[in-house]
Structures are given as C-alpha cells and as structure tokens.
Amino acid sequence: MAKLSSRRSSSTLRRVKPLLLAALWLPANVLAVTTAVPLLEPDPPGQADITLYLDVELNQQATGLLLPFVSRNGRLYASPDTLSRLDFQVADAGPGELIALDQLRGVEVHYDASMQRVSISAPLSQLDLQTTIVGVDRTEVVPATNSPGLLLNYDLYVNHGDLSSNATAFAELRAFGGKLGVFSTTAVTRAFRTSETDWSGDSVRLDSSWDLAFPQSMLSLRVGDVTTGNLSWTRAVRVGGIRIGRDFGLQPYRVTTPLPAFLGEAAVPSQLELYVNGVRQYSGEIPVGPFQLISQPGINGSGNAQVVITDAFGAVRTLDFPFYATQSLLARGLSDWSVTAGLVREDYGLRSFSYGDALVGSGEWRYGVSDDLTVEAHGEGGDGLANVGAGAVWSMGQLGVVSASYTDSRWDQHTGSQTALAYSWNSPRFNLSLSTQRTHGDYRDIASGYGQAPARISERALVGWNAPSVGNIGASYLRLQYPGAEASRYASTYWNRSFGGNSALNLSVNQNLDDSEDRSLYLGISVSLGERRMLNTSLQRNAGRDSINVDASQSVPTDGGLSWRLQASHLDPDAYQGLAEAGWLGDYGQVSGGVAGGGESWYGYAGANGGLVLMSGDVFASRRVNDAFAVVSTGDIPGVPVKLENRLVGSSNDNGLLLVTPLNAWQRNRLAIDPMDLPADMRLGKVEMFAVPSDRAGTEVQFEIQPVRAAVVVLHDAGGVPLAVGSSAALIDNPASAAFVGYDGEVYLDLLGDDNVLQVTTPEGVCRVSFEYPISPEPIPRIGPLTCIPEALP
Known part of the structure; x- marks a missing residue:
C-alpha cells in the first residue's frame, strides 16, 4: 500500500471518531451542507473559519485518517501538512497558508455533513504514491525438521541364459537425525559366470558422503565423495574431499531467476489479473496508485503477457507486454558459488578406494549484476595446474540471450586457453540455438590429467519451428574434434506431429557429413490403445541394415498395479528377436520379470526394488x-x-x-x-x-x-424434573471435564472412568450424582436418568 505507514490505524479512528463527531456537531449543522455535494454552502456574513475533523476517502478508498480541514465561504481548505498526509504533491507554502481543495487541478470534492466525511477524487498526477509490489515472494524460508532413523534402498537383478548368467545387487544406506545432517553410502555387489567359467564376483563401494544444510543461508556442506561444481563452459570431476557452496534447493519457494515486471497504475482500487500466452498466472487486488507486478511466467523464452485491470466501477483495461524469460540468469544482487577440494576419484565403479595422489581444488562464482546481466568466474588447480576463467550471460530482451567466456591454463611449461560463445532465442513457435567452444594451444583442466582432454572444437546449431497444423520441424548440426583425431560432423533433421491426441508420427534422419554411407533413418508411429496402453511401430535403417519393430505396452499406474510389455523385431537379413515381460508395483516395492532373445539364444531375467x-x-x-x-x-x-x-x-x-x-x-x-x-x-x-x-x-x-470413555448422562432433580439448561457439570476429580447441561437434562462427558462422581451447579444450588460406567456395545452409551442429590448447606 502506498505510504500506509504514516496513517493511523482504523481501530484508533473508531475510538476517537465518536468523541470528535460529538464535539463538532454544532459546526457541522451550522454549515447545513447536504450529502454528497461538491461545494459547501456559503457561510453567513461575518462567520469565522470553521475547523472540521473529517473522515477521508481518497479515490474510492478509505484512508483510515481523521484529518483537519477548514470551511471558509462554502469551500474546504487544507493545510500543506494535511495534503501531504494524503500523499498530495504539495509545493512550498508559507506558514499557516491554506489551500482550497477545489482549486487543485482535476480534483473533485464531495462533503457529507451527516457522516462528517469528505470524498476526494484526484488524478494520479497530483499524488505522490509509492509503487505497490505484488506477485511472487522471493524470500520465503520454511523451517524443516527431521527425526532419527535409517533407510535402506535396494535394487536386485538377475538373468540366466545358455551363454552367461549374472546377479547384481545395488544398495543405498542413509542415516539421519536432528541437526546432524544425512550420511549416505552406496555400493554394488556383482556375481557372474559364462559357459566357460565358474561363478565369480566382487563388491564395490560407489559413493559415501555426509551432508549438512543451512537453509537460512542457503548453504550446504558435503564431506566425502563429491562432484566439483561446473559451469556451461567447464568440466566436473569426482573428488574425495569437501564441498561447500550455495544451494538454492534449500529455499525452493525462492525465485532465483529474473522475473518479468509489468508496470501500471490504478486510479481507484482494482482487481488485477495476469495472463501469459492465454493462461492466467496471477489474480489479486491492488490499491490506488502505481503498481509493479512480478510473476513467475512459467515459460522459458519469448512470450506475451496481458494485464487485465478491473476497477471499482467495473471498467476494464487491458495492458499488453511482450517479454523474454530465461533460466540462465540470476536475479539482480543474487550470487551462486561453490568451493571444492580433495583427491580425484579414479576407477569409479571398479575399485572402492581409488584416489589420486595430488590435492586439487575448484571454485565457481556467479553474480546477477542486473536482471539482464550475470557474470561468472571459475578457477581450479593442483599438481602444478592453474586454470582460471571468466564469463557472462546477457539477455538482450526480445532478441534472445548471449553468453561468452574465456579461460586460461598453465601446467608446467604448457599453456593454453579456451573460448566459448553461445546464442539462444525461444518463442512459442520458433527456437534457435548456436554455440561454439574451442581450445587453443595446450589447454588443460583437472579432468585432463585423469581422462580425455577437452574437445579442441565443439560446435552446435539447432533450429526448430512448430505449428498445430504442421507439427514440430527441426534441424541440427554438430562438429566435434578431439586432440589427435579427425573432426566429426553430423547433421540431422526431424519432424513429429500428433493426430487427435491418440496417435503421433515421428520421422528423423541423421547424416555423417564426412561419410556418405553413414546414415540412419527412423520412422515411428505411436497409437494410444486406451488408459496406459500404447502401440508403437517403427522402421529403422542404420548403416545399411533395416529393422522393423512392434511394441505394445501397458505402463505401471502411479498408485500401483500391473504393467506389461510385448516386443517383436525383424532384423536384416533374416533374424528375429522378441521380448515379453510383466511387472507389479505394490506398496512395498516393485517386481518384474521376463524373457528375451532370438533364434537359439534366449535368456530370462527378473528384478526387484x-x-x-x-x-x-x-x-x-x-x-x-x-x-x-x-x-x-x-x-x-x-x-x-x-x-x-x-x-x-x-x-x-x-x-x-x-x-x-x-x-x-x-x-x-x-x-x-x-x-x-x-x-x-x-x-x-x-x-x-x-x-x-x-x-x-x-x-x-x-x-x-x-x-475416550464417553457417555450421555441424563440428570434429573429430586422431583424427577430434568436439570435446567446451562447448568455446569464436572467430575469432582477432573475440572477439565466440565460441560454444560443441555435440553432434557442431557450432558455429554468424554473423560469418564469406571466409577464417577459428578458435581452439578444449577440455578438452585449444587448437587452430586454417582454412577458406574456400564459395559455396553455402544461406543457412546446413554446413562440415566440419574437423580442429582443436593448438597447440604454449610
């Protein structure tokens, strides 16, 4: 609300107003002004100025203020201080100077003498109102709790065939409780055999970590097996060590990306609605004055918004706003960062405790300079390596988003750099994405010392268009070149379209631009057969070989139940394959099993989790x-x-x-x-x-x-008349059991024991009654009528 902090509360007004109205009764009647007229009647000759304390309504909205005005010659005047409290723009005025309200440009005044109220209608240009912010709350933090406990997730799988058999068990163990965070570890155990070997196996630990969260600060700490944070132009590695950094997931109600802001103003209290691409996203009320609506658009890319304002008189205005939303930016003033240090994990999935010898570290930082610009920085090093880089993401409004980065590395005598540039633009009908990333010299990062070096050239281009009558059409281009290898270039195109919501057609073609023989073609048709059932057929040609597939399935229901799948394939030149499986999802887990194979090679499999x-x-x-x-x-x-x-x-x-x-x-x-x-x-x-x-x-x-032991007890007096309605009854040893007697002397009690003494206070005095709780098949038995015996007077 605009400057509401300077206004008195309505409760204070209700207490003071009757006294002031009584004190001002005589002057109000002397003025003899009728209800809702723009001007006062002229004062009698020689009549002095009359001070009036009036309840003020501004632009059809009650202000909750009781302010002084002066009646002079049938007109209302106000001091600069009074006008300032009503948020009028007041020019410099001399001491004691009064300003006639009807002389202010565009201002209309209606005075109601009987209610001692003045209604002022003023254009917003005359008012100095604060902008009302409505829409998304970015800062809500919900306190979380957890209780001590253990959890074990398991996933079992076995298969058996003539040529080989294997069994695999995956397990995740978690321990948690209070403010101690969560400890988790995962492992896999495998056993296998072939037609030429006996059974053998091994067990491998995968990841172990302890996690501690600080929701108020949006910080998380992980100790153990961690992954370094990575930006779009860096590579992540697994590390055994420690990682601390910002975690927006700890405050899921907080909006971290810039939100479109829609500006407007309301001359009177109004109802506000926001529609994005025809879907309502927000509805609420706004007071008089300028407003700024901040709302999550629910889309990524270009969109159109309509703000519909319905004022107190029923008039409707519509404001159109084109906007562009993106998830790659941080909101202005928001930062994201992480720091990781430890030993690089090696032979993951093969050995339980295989780590490098050199300590390495990595750090990332992002900051929203404005809602249109986010800057990024990255650094990593260890074992003689130093790698630093900087980048930025810039929104060009309706023109899309551009990002760029530059990284420099030094390792012993080797130096190199990496550059990256990307552009994207999305709309409900069209999308375009272009990116290039190249290394120069002998560029190194941490991952280079433990695996594949980064690509020397990585370029991508994607364009897509969709229309309800045509479907989705798109094309892409990819170029990759790794050190010591030839460049690979691929182009692809696709088209898919739905027909009536029950069927869809998909077509895609992929071509190796450096090998005319390397081409793949896919044509698929999907048909819905009812609830959760689908029939998929496809024709695929890859590297000169053709295959035809027919697949019928029933998906597993969310609440549990049966799922199944049947598949048949024909492969060139004359091979057949098939699959049949079924599964069941219950309250205690999921089981599945089936058979698959072709020709003389078949195998069966089963799983549970x-x-x-x-x-x-x-x-x-x-x-x-x-x-x-x-x-x-x-x-x-x-x-x-x-x-x-x-x-x-x-x-x-x-x-x-x-x-x-x-x-x-x-x-x-x-x-x-x-x-x-x-x-x-x-x-x-x-x-x-x-x-x-x-x-x-x-x-x-x-x-x-x-x-509880509950009963309806019927109480009568010594003459057999029901006790009076409203009498108070309570067990003498339990004051909390107090209840009122209703019609026909009935009282409901739910704290009864085996033997009960009830004390009742009636208009005639106090009486008591004793009774036993009966053995009854009824959950709430009816006891009585019982005679309540009056207590003797002391």
Whole structure:
C-alpha cells in the first residue's frame, strides 16, 4: 500500500471518531451542507473559519485518517501538512497558508455533513504514491525438521541364459537425525559366470558422503565423495574431499531467476489479473496508485503477457507486454558459488578406494549484476595446474540471450586457453540455438590429467519451428574434434506431429557429413490403445541394415498395479528377436520379470526394488525412497486413513504409524486425517498438519488421537424434573471435564472412568450424582436418568 505507514490505524479512528463527531456537531449543522455535494454552502456574513475533523476517502478508498480541514465561504481548505498526509504533491507554502481543495487541478470534492466525511477524487498526477509490489515472494524460508532413523534402498537383478548368467545387487544406506545432517553410502555387489567359467564376483563401494544444510543461508556442506561444481563452459570431476557452496534447493519457494515486471497504475482500487500466452498466472487486488507486478511466467523464452485491470466501477483495461524469460540468469544482487577440494576419484565403479595422489581444488562464482546481466568466474588447480576463467550471460530482451567466456591454463611449461560463445532465442513457435567452444594451444583442466582432454572444437546449431497444423520441424548440426583425431560432423533433421491426441508420427534422419554411407533413418508411429496402453511401430535403417519393430505396452499406474510389455523385431537379413515381460508395483516395492532373445539364444531375467525404513520405533517396507518422507503417528490408533494433498495414501498400522512417501524436501506437504472416518469415542486435536522434511530424510508428524470413555448422562432433580439448561457439570476429580447441561437434562462427558462422581451447579444450588460406567456395545452409551442429590448447606 502506498505510504500506509504514516496513517493511523482504523481501530484508533473508531475510538476517537465518536468523541470528535460529538464535539463538532454544532459546526457541522451550522454549515447545513447536504450529502454528497461538491461545494459547501456559503457561510453567513461575518462567520469565522470553521475547523472540521473529517473522515477521508481518497479515490474510492478509505484512508483510515481523521484529518483537519477548514470551511471558509462554502469551500474546504487544507493545510500543506494535511495534503501531504494524503500523499498530495504539495509545493512550498508559507506558514499557516491554506489551500482550497477545489482549486487543485482535476480534483473533485464531495462533503457529507451527516457522516462528517469528505470524498476526494484526484488524478494520479497530483499524488505522490509509492509503487505497490505484488506477485511472487522471493524470500520465503520454511523451517524443516527431521527425526532419527535409517533407510535402506535396494535394487536386485538377475538373468540366466545358455551363454552367461549374472546377479547384481545395488544398495543405498542413509542415516539421519536432528541437526546432524544425512550420511549416505552406496555400493554394488556383482556375481557372474559364462559357459566357460565358474561363478565369480566382487563388491564395490560407489559413493559415501555426509551432508549438512543451512537453509537460512542457503548453504550446504558435503564431506566425502563429491562432484566439483561446473559451469556451461567447464568440466566436473569426482573428488574425495569437501564441498561447500550455495544451494538454492534449500529455499525452493525462492525465485532465483529474473522475473518479468509489468508496470501500471490504478486510479481507484482494482482487481488485477495476469495472463501469459492465454493462461492466467496471477489474480489479486491492488490499491490506488502505481503498481509493479512480478510473476513467475512459467515459460522459458519469448512470450506475451496481458494485464487485465478491473476497477471499482467495473471498467476494464487491458495492458499488453511482450517479454523474454530465461533460466540462465540470476536475479539482480543474487550470487551462486561453490568451493571444492580433495583427491580425484579414479576407477569409479571398479575399485572402492581409488584416489589420486595430488590435492586439487575448484571454485565457481556467479553474480546477477542486473536482471539482464550475470557474470561468472571459475578457477581450479593442483599438481602444478592453474586454470582460471571468466564469463557472462546477457539477455538482450526480445532478441534472445548471449553468453561468452574465456579461460586460461598453465601446467608446467604448457599453456593454453579456451573460448566459448553461445546464442539462444525461444518463442512459442520458433527456437534457435548456436554455440561454439574451442581450445587453443595446450589447454588443460583437472579432468585432463585423469581422462580425455577437452574437445579442441565443439560446435552446435539447432533450429526448430512448430505449428498445430504442421507439427514440430527441426534441424541440427554438430562438429566435434578431439586432440589427435579427425573432426566429426553430423547433421540431422526431424519432424513429429500428433493426430487427435491418440496417435503421433515421428520421422528423423541423421547424416555423417564426412561419410556418405553413414546414415540412419527412423520412422515411428505411436497409437494410444486406451488408459496406459500404447502401440508403437517403427522402421529403422542404420548403416545399411533395416529393422522393423512392434511394441505394445501397458505402463505401471502411479498408485500401483500391473504393467506389461510385448516386443517383436525383424532384423536384416533374416533374424528375429522378441521380448515379453510383466511387472507389479505394490506398496512395498516393485517386481518384474521376463524373457528375451532370438533364434537359439534366449535368456530370462527378473528384478526387484524397494526400501526399508527404521524410524519411530518401527520398521516399514516401502517402495524405493529417493526423496524425503514422513512417518505419521495416529496416537496408537490403527486403521486411520491418511491423506497427502487430499489424496488417500494409506492407513496407520497396528502401532498407529504410517510411512508416507515421497514428500518434497524443504517444502510444505499437507497431511490430513478425516475425523468422519474415526469412531465416535475418539478425541482428536488437529485434523491437518504440514510436514516439512529436509532433503533425503524423514520427519515425524503426530496427530493427537486418544480413545475416550464417553457417555450421555441424563440428570434429573429430586422431583424427577430434568436439570435446567446451562447448568455446569464436572467430575469432582477432573475440572477439565466440565460441560454444560443441555435440553432434557442431557450432558455429554468424554473423560469418564469406571466409577464417577459428578458435581452439578444449577440455578438452585449444587448437587452430586454417582454412577458406574456400564459395559455396553455402544461406543457412546446413554446413562440415566440419574437423580442429582443436593448438597447440604454449610
């Protein structure tokens, strides 16, 4: 709101206004001004100036201010201080000078004497209003919690054939709890044999790390096996060591990229709506004055926005804004960085603890200089290597995005450099992407010392166009050349189109520009056969060989169930292959199996994957858990249905617990129970709670549900008449059980024991009644009528 901080609260106005109106009753009636007229009646001859304290409405919006005005000769005057509090642009005025409101350009004044209110309509050019910012909140931080526990993910696979057999087991173990972060390790165990060898195998550790997060600062720390951060013009390597840096995932509600800003102004309070490419993205209210709407556009590239303003009188205005959005930029003033140090990992997947001898380090930094310009820097070194570089990403508005970088390296006596330049432009109908990256001299980076050197030339070009009547058409070009090798150049083109949403046609051609014989052609047709069923046929020609494939499948449903796939292929000159498999996704994991092969060579295979969670004193079998999760407690009450985002996900087990997965880390996940599904003799607290777990960990969510002994007790007095409505009844040993007596002397109590003494306060005095809780099949039995015996007066 514009300058609302200088205005009094409406509650203060409500307290002061009656007194002021009473004090000003006489002058208000002396003026004898009728309701809603633009000018006051002339004051009687010789009448002195009359000071009025009026409730002010500016441009159809209540200000909540009670301000002094002066009535002089039938006109309203105001001091510069009063006008300034109403956000008018006030020129220099002398001491005690008053300004006639009706002399201000474009200002209309309506005075209501009966309500002691003045309504002022002023053009925005006369007002000095602050710009109201509406739209996306970039800074929301949601506190997360996690509870102690262990998690094991597993993936098992076996196959058996005449020529060979193998078995593979992959496992991931996580330990987490409180503020200690998450420790995880992964490993794979393999066993295999051939027709000529016996069974043999090995086990290899893959990655082990300890992760600690600091959400308020958007910082994360990882110790163990880490990957160096990389920009679009650098290469990442696996390192055993430490990595610390910015992690935007810790604040998922924060928007890190520049957002389109749509500017406008409203003369009266209005309703604002934003449409991007015809889809509504925002709706809200705005006060009088200029506004700036900041909204996530939901697209990447060129787009068209329409801002629709509906004012208090029902008039509608539409403002059109073309814009360009990109995910490659950082918002102005936002930075992203990381620092990594350690030993380079070697023989990954083959040996468990194979690391280089030299300590290496790497650092990256990005900063949003403005919403249109992001600068980048990178440095790495170790074992005699020094590599530094800088780059920038620049948005040219509707013309697209340009990025460029330069890197210099020195290793012993070897020097070199790398340059990169890229351009991209996207729109709903057309997209274009061009990039080139080249090395000069003997350019080196950390990855060069442990594997393939970077390409000397890497160039790409991609152009695409789509239209509903034609489909998607595109072409691409690729040129790659590695040190000591000839350049490779490939060109490709594709076309795909959907027909009525039930079928689609795909055509693509790839050509090696340096070898006319190296060409591939693909033609595929996909047809939907109903819910989750698809039929795919394709014709492919590659390196002079033709193949025809027919594939029918049913995908696995999200909530679990059966999936299957049948495939048949014909390969030139006269070979056939086939595949048949089936799978089942259940609450405790997924299993699958099938047979495949061709001719005289066939093999069978089977697999299973899932997870085990130890938490809250219980063990849960589940599907594979890749992200965060929660254990819901229903207070030892079994069979309570639990919903995640209004979708039923299961019921609590015999211990009153339910594992709910997957959840979104660092975000609010709405969990709820339906009280209508609970027995009548249950007491519950909240029926909806938000779970906010940290990344790859679990949190506990406890719904307070307690079984109670409840009954409807009917109370009469000594004459057999029901006790008066509104009488107060409570167990003498439990004041928290107090309840009011209703019609017919009935009172509902839910904290009863085996033997109960009830004290009742009635208009006639205090009485008591004793009773036992009956054995009854009814969850809420009816007891009585019971006679409440009056207590003797002291």
